Amino acid sequence: MKKLNFSIQMRYFLLFIMFFTLTSVFSNNDSGNYVLKNNGEKVLIHPAFFRLDQANEFIIYKESAIAKEVKLKFSEFKYVVIKNLKFVTINFGRANGYQGFFVLCENSIHSLVFKVEDLSESSKIKSYHFYILDQNNTIVEEHKFDNALSNKSISQRNDIFGKINFFFNSCTDFAKRLVALENSEPESNSLSILELFEQPMFYDCK
DSSP: OOHHHHHHHHHHHHHHHHHHHHHHHHHOOOTTOEEEETTTTHHHOOOOOEEEEEEEEEEEEEEETTTTOOOEEGGGEEEEEEEEEEEEEOSSSTOEEEEEEEEEEEEOOOOEEEEEEESSOOOOOEEEEEEEEOOOEEEEEEEEEESSOSSSHHHHHTTHHHHHHHHHTTTTTHHHHHHHHHHTTTTSOGGGGGGGHOOOOOOEEO
16 A cells, blocks of 8 residues: 555656646746736746847747747837846837837936947947936936047046946945946956946846
């Protein structure tokens, strides 16, 4: 009888393992990964099947490994949260319509968003542009800079810390990272601050 009970227990255990494995493979694995559409619908997505096409202004995602791909234009969703990143779409009312930005930090008053562009295929120079926005997505502050080594470029990068720190110094973890990057190469070309934009992380300080 004990052997029979053990056999039944093992059978249920194996069934549980199979169910857990299938759930991990075919579900989105993490309810923290989602798209918020313009109509307010929150769609959970699988992080391994998410793609962003910044140049053509759309995203592609799957709700699970076996689900069909879904393509959304920037104009069709508000934002995406994927792992430790947040990507938002904003229309500033200009001729170029909706634009996509990664979010670095948000507090109860302001958000810090940015985008990076290659100036040309042959050049290694990149253009960086960040905006500090209020709750209505009105631009409070903006700053444009690049990774060149001219005196002008270095001066523009030197202004990054002060502009961001003024609005977000109360966000402890983000402020620590900002200070660490600012202090990592004193009296140099101020290239280390670019890590903030090349390796972004979203800090929610609301």
